[in-house]
Amino acid sequence: MQNCACKVEFEFDNSAAQLVSSLEYMLGQIAGNIPPQADAGDILFRCKVIITELLTNAIKHAGKGNTRFDIGIDAQKLVICKTDNGMPLYLVNTRNNTTNGNTAFNRRLISSDFLNSLYAIWESENNIRFASEEGSLNDFLPVEQVMEHFGILIITRSSDEFTYSYDKATRTNVFTVRINF
């Protein structure tokens, strides 16, 4: 599993009815393995929102069959890997092919409003890293300009690294989220 030294393995059946129980199970496993130097409250909050969004993504996109979660924890980091064989992320095959190795061309704005901007950065053909930036305005804003899709943004903002890869040969989607302690 993609350099993921996993300690917890969990199979999710992609049903909304099992969302909360699955979340609580994984959070329970994480809670018992957070190293003492880490801020457990902050780590658990971040894991809660990240795993919730990964489960929601599975319900929406993973289709039939199960979605696998692998969670690895060591002294420096926590890594959550979500693997499924559903439809690839809509960004696959949308990379700008005129990149010529220029990192500026590897970055694409995928959503933006006055609050947040979300970017996809192609590390390679089928490997995408997400990044976000805060908007510059801090006053109350015209709500009609605010986006309504927050899943990828929530994971990006809650993690130290969030990547997606797609294996065309096996039709496998892997979302990997890293939180540093």
Place this chain on the structure above:
Amino acid sequence: MITIVKESPKYLIGEVTITEANLSNSDEFKAELVKLLDEHQKILILDLQELKYVDSAFLGALVSALKYAMSMKLDIVLAGLRSDIRDLIKLIRLDKVFKIYNYAEEASFAVNKM
């Protein structure tokens, strides 16, 4: 899903009675909000103290309903949020578009002063 517990000339207070708000009920939740706005034509104060779990689909439904309220020159105000849900809202900066209060009574006091 939403129970009206108080109505004044200016606002409604609606208690959200579900504990889990996610993609399985977000469309229904948004439809209830729109119906309340249409029927009462008042600022809607949502008391969310029962809510323990939310996801992006619920937040999207809230934003969509807020846009609808704003188009009617109304508002949706949030109250009683658990600290982790409030932190999630702050994480994606929706505290810049929603007015948020600790308690519904506090929200109603503020709405009356608008």
